[in-house]
Amino acid sequence: MAREFDAKTQSILLKGGRILDPSQGVDGTSDVRIKSGVIEQVEQDLPVQDSSVIDVPSDFVVCPGFIDMHVHLREPGQEYKETVETGVAAAVAGGFVGVACMPNTIPVNDHPGVTEVILRKAKEAGLAHVYPVGAVTVGSAGNEMTEIGQLHGAGCVAISDDGHPVADALLMRRALEYSSMFDIPVINHCEDPSLKGDGSAHEGHYASMLGLSGIPSAAEEIMVERDVTLSGLTSGRVHVAHMSAAGSLRAVRSGKERMVPVTCEVTPHHFILTDESLSYDTNYKMNPPLRDVNDRDAMIEGLVDGSIDVIATDHAPHHADDKAVEFSEAPFGIIGLETAVPLVLDRLFDRGLVSLRRIVELLATNPAKILNLPGGDLAPGSPADITILAPDAMTHIDASAFRSRARNTPFNGWDLKGAVAAVIIGGRTVYRNDNVPNASVF
Amino acid sequence: MESTLIDRALMRISHEIIERNRSVEKLALVGIRTRGVPIAQRIAKNLQSIVNQNVVCGSLDITLYRDDLMRQTVGPQPILRKTEIPFSIDDQKILLVDDVLYTGRTIRAALDALVDFGRPRSIQLVVLVDRGHRELPIKADYVGKNLPTSIHQSIQVHFAEVDGKDEVLIHETPNGEVL
Amino acid sequence: MTAQPIRNTFSENKPVSLPSRLRSRNLLSVTDLTPEEVLLILDTAEAMKEVGTRTIKKVPTLRGKTVVNLFYEPSTRTRTSFEIAEKRLSADTLSISSANSSVVKGETLGDTARNLEAMAPDTIVVRHGASGACHLLADICSARIVNAGDGMHEHPTQALLDVLTIREHKQKMQGLKVAIIGDLLHSRVLRSNLLLLKMLGANVVVCGPTTMMPPGIDKFGVEATASIDCAVEDADVVMLLRIQLERMRGHFFPSLREYFNLFGMSEKRLKRAKSDVIIMHPGPLNRGVEVASEVADGPYSVILEQVSNGVAVRMAVLYLLAGVDEETGE
Numbered sequence: 005m006a007r008e009f010d011a012k013t014q015s016i017l018l019k020g021g022r023i024l025d026p027s028q029g030v031d032g033t034s035d036v037r038i039k040s041g042v043i044e045q046v047e048q049d050l051p052v053q054d055s056s057v058i059d060v061p062s063d064f065v066v067c068p069g070f071i072d073m074h075v076h077l078r079e080p081g082q083e084y085k086e087t088v089e090t091g092v093a094a095a096v097a098g099g100f101v102g103v104a105c106m107p108n109t110i111p112v113n114d115h116p117g118v119t120e121v122i123l124r125k126a127k128e129a130g131l132a133h134v135y136p137v138g139a140v141t142v143g144s145a146g147n148e149m150t151e152i153g154q155l156h157g158a159g160c161v162a163i164s165d166d167g168h169p170v171a172d173a174l175l176m177r178r179a180l181e182y183s184s185m186f187d188i189p190v191i192n193h194c195e196d197p198s199l200k201g202d203g204s205a206h207e208g209h210y211a212s213m214l215g216l217s218g219i220p221s222a223a224e225e226i227m228v229e230r231d232v233t234l235s236g237l238t239s240g241r242v243h244v245a246h247m248s249a250a251g252s253l254r255a256v257r258s259g260k261e262r263m264v265p266v267t268c269e270v271t272p273h274h275f276i277l278t279d280e281s282l283s284y285d286t287n288y289k290m291n292p293p294l295r296d297v298n299d300r301d302a303m304i305e306g307l308v309d310g311s312i313d314v315i316a317t318d319h320a321p322h323h324a325d326d327k328a329v330e331f332s333e334a335p336f337g338i339i340g341l342e343t344a345v346p347l348v349l350d351r352l353f354d355r356g357l358v359s360l361r362r363i364v365e366l367l368a369t370n371p372a373k374i375l376n377l378p379g380g381d382l383a384p385g386s387p388a389d390i391t392i393l394a395p396d397a398m399t400h401i402d403a404s405a406f407r408s409r410a411r412n413t414p415f416n417g418w419d420l421k422g423a424v425a426a427v428i429i430g431g432r433t434v435y436r437n438d439n440v441p442n443a444s445v446f
Numbered sequence: 447m448e449s450t451l452i453d454r455a456l457m458r459i460s461h462e463i464i465e466r467n468r469s470v471e472k473l474a475l476v477g478i479r480t481r482g483v484p485i486a487q488r489i490a491k492n493l494q495s496i497v498n499q500n501v502v503c504g505s506l507d508i509t510l511y512r513d514d515l516m517r518q519t520v521g522p523q524p525i526l527r528k529t530e531i532p533f534s535i536d537d538q539k540i541l542l543v544d545d546v547l548y549t550g551r552t553i554r555a556a557l558d559a560l561v562d563f564g565r566p567r568s569i570q571l572v573v574l575v576d577r578g579h580r581e582l583p584i585k586a587d588y589v590g591k592n593l594p595t596s597i598h599q600s601i602q603v604h605f606a607e608v609d610g611k612d613e614v615l616i617h618e619t620p621n622g623e624v625l
Numbered sequence: 626m627t628a629q630p631i632r633n634t635f636s637e638n639k640p641v642s643l644p645s646r647l648r649s650r651n652l653l654s655v656t657d658l659t660p661e662e663v664l665l666i667l668d669t670a671e672a673m674k675e676v677g678t679r680t681i682k683k684v685p686t687l688r689g690k691t692v693v694n695l696f697y698e699p700s701t702r703t704r705t706s707f708e709i710a711e712k713r714l715s716a717d718t719l720s721i722s723s724a725n726s727s728v729v730k731g732e733t734l735g736d737t738a739r740n741l742e743a744m745a746p747d748t749i750v751v752r753h754g755a756s757g758a759c760h761l762l763a764d765i766c767s768a769r770i771v772n773a774g775d776g777m778h779e780h781p782t783q784a785l786l787d788v789l790t791i792r793e794h795k796q797k798m799q800g801l802k803v804a805i806i807g808d809l810l811h812s813r814v815l816r817s818n819l820l821l822l823k824m825l826g827a828n829v830v831v832c833g834p835t836t837m838m839p840p841g842i843d844k845f846g847v848e849a850t851a852s853i854d855c856a857v858e859d860a861d862v863v864m865l866l867r868i869q870l871e872r873m874r875g876h877f878f879p880s881l882r883e884y885f886n887l888f889g890m891s892e893k894r895l896k897r898a899k900s901d902v903i904i905m906h907p908g909p910l911n912r913g914v915e916v917a918s919e920v921a922d923g924p925y926s927v928i929l930e931q932v933s934n935g936v937a938v939r940m941a942v943l944y945l946l947a948g949v950d951e952e953t954g955e
Binding site (some may be wrong): 128129201207209210211212213214215216217218220284325328329330331332 | 734788842
């Protein structure tokens, strides 16, 4: 039952749900009044007044809208894999109100013109917010710095050469110093190219068994250590993208202890799967690769103890033809927008490892803080971007039903405890999960 | 058939061989695996004792020449054993030896195999039991015993060298299967 | 027809009941085989050897069957061996090598497989530079697939012919000390042999420069050492692996001279092994790198026997994989 209304003027009252907003220290049953697409008030027993009332089921959790700060939208240039339109549809179906998209498009987002195209497509789609990440270097070739000021002015919220590391230490230093003028982080894909070589899987016993060239953890750890040091030197903010190795986490922890402005993210597959799952199925090929049990467990530890700041998916859509080749030839990457939240709820919350509060920090509060985004909280005046969770509902992962154009996931067929019930952006319900009973109230 | 009957039949065959061929010059025995082999060996021994001359003896595995190998569902792949013919068969009079002559297909395969080894002067066929039901125009030159059977029966010949004792057994197949 | 008991030549003459066909439709890895199936292949190969001694080296067994040799990597030795095996079984053989095929035009392996499938060959023998390529083919094609070498992963028929050669000289496998020496990291011959030898109860020691040790080798259940003297000490079998000269560019070792000094099989080194040791090499040899010429040509070398056993083993594999599937009738 669609709820048609004019978001600009209408007032909505979410009554009786559990509200969880770590940034405001809110965790309990409360009401939320939304007016003109903005949070007006969060308090218990609010009077109805002229608001439309939505009675939130008591087992649902109302959170600030989740933001995936590492997503590949493939537009411009590789629309056959994904477009901004299909990407933001996948995002809201996955419970996200916003995504930060990486610049490794064709052409690379190293010029405000490309940024504008992305933002325009996002506006036309009218679903999740899109926050472009600009390139650090022209063409992400690692040589010349981009016009970071221009990119920021056009709407870029961070810079990264994702897909590639910023390999040259001097250039990384300068990028950190320069970006600090705009208070945007440098998101680095930490990987030493010479150690990576032509590797396609984690260097270890399983890759050896399958005859696959390995990528050692050291390739990532070395560059994380370097970047923590450079961040300390420059006080520029560095964010470690898709961290996978225990040694990387050690370096980040040590940096944080020394008050270095370093933050880091981990993907669901890196705290759930290990290289034991390796076969010639290219849905298990991504970079950084699935590491061993010790690395996976270290990631879980980091999520528990707070040294990891963000969960981001590194959603990397690929066409089935591109993936249906020899393992060593297949492109790296798996999609993640439509599997992340059920995986997080099942593997972290349901297993008692991490509280829901911490999960909201990892998926909403911290991404918004790191990228200086509006939202990430349900404070009065913040946009009415809300993710409603149903932690008790079951989710059956069915890739054929994904909104994304792509299907490259290793989680197809998994049954998980926890689901997204609905997503509200600017006061308007943009997604309602038909598989969750009672989600129809939204 | 009991063991003494088997031995007597083989001795009779051995005499027939000498009679028909006038001598054992250029005679060579080739037993078809598996149970044609002990028959061939016993005949060789018999001939030795009769004319005091050695007759060479070889063994032939016809598995790779069967006409049903890759065709219908023959079931598990028959186990391949070695062919050992340590003499030239060119211009020799070959005595091909098998235990039971039935459809004739085994003999056809054996003829194909022999032809790949050389060009014998002639090939004569020795069988211990002829049970009839030929599917190809094959005839034995020397027969130990004719045992007319129905197609619902099977015949098994056992030899001491291979199975521990000499005997010929006739089985009825359950459910009237055709073998 | 029931399976006949055959004396198990691997352990104390205990009779073992052999299967009479292979369960797996393809031979992609030695792990597709049980120890009994390995024995079946070896015994069948012994019988197939005899065909090669005749004047007319042919049997009609695979007459009318089409076998495609799909070789993406150049290989004269393995391809020739398979071709001879196929022709001896009277199969119609067709060799496609990447140099003169649509591969050069950029056709994916999957599309090449689908095109082949449309022409319905009975068996495809495939060698490819990417690990797992034969698995991709097996997913697409209904033909039987024989892995003639996939990347760094496996080379099952090589391991089978190696084991056949060892059996001919040593009769038993249990407790035999087999030293495998060379570029372990990149070798598919190593992986197949290691798995097969361990399956049959041999003690395997692997040796090579530390730069070329596969990560996680200790989990393979073998002793690993960089000392060739330790590896060769009292060895019953010494298996040498080929060094690819390009490896010098990957900083794996500084020079061929250094490699030979530390890891080359010289006559002097060989003295540490058992007096009836056999020297093996999958070929082609790099004389003066993996092995001194005197050793390669010497009395302990069985390298040429490996080659002739290769044809017999491949005949056995093609024969046992072919035949009618009981379930599908194809």
